[in-house]
Amino acid sequence: xxxxxxxxxxxxxxxxxxxxxxxxxxxxxxxxxxxxxxxxxxxxxxxxxxxxxxxxxxxxxxxxxxxxxxxxxxxxxxxxxxxxxxxxxxxxxxxxxxxxxxxxxxxxxxxxxxxxxxxxxxxxxxxxxxxxxxx
Numbered sequence: 001x002x003x004x005x006x007x008x009x010x011x012x013x014x015x016x017x018x019x020x021x022x023x024x025x026x027x028x029x030x031x032x033x034x035x036x037x038x039x040x041x042x043x044x045x046x047x048x049x050x051x052x053x054x055x056x057x058x059x060x061x062x063x064x065x066x067x068x069x070x071x072x073x074x075x076x077x078x079x080x081x082x083x084x085x086x087x088x089x090x091x092x093x094x095x096x097x098x099x100x101x102x103x104x105x106x107x108x109x110x111x112x113x114x115x116x117x118x119x120x121x122x123x124x125x126x127x128x129x130x131x132x133x134x135x
Contacts, residue, residue: 001134004125007035014042017134022118025095027106030122035130037076039122040102044072047100060089072100077108086112 005013028036041053049064056062056076064072086109121133
């Protein structure tokens with residue numbers, strides 16, 4: 001699935017992503033500042049998160065409650081030095097929980113990822129819009 005969108009279309013974009021029935025583990029790829037966290041915040045809202053959302057840059061993971069006692073986990077592995085740090089924080093428990101897992105900088109934990117996941121590549125275009133590819 002490919003979508004070109006502007007930030008004022010982010011709600012509709014998030015709805016399209018969820019409606020496309022991706023795997024519950026989604027890897028977000030893109031340059032720093034391209035809007036990965038902004039899109040994840042909107043995806044959380046689309047899934048029913050009522051709490052304020054923020055980037056887990058320093059905490060590594062933020063946990064949000066959604067309806068039906070389910071959860072959304074938002075990871076940001078930008079600051080980890082090796083996969084052992086992710087293992088020490090229990091990343092495997094999160095990844096195999098059956099809940100939504102949105103992962104930024106997943107290349108830092110490449111060997112820990114389960115076999116099945118969706119990948120979302122996002123790129124900033126010259127006109128300020130984003131090109132999104134969901135695989």
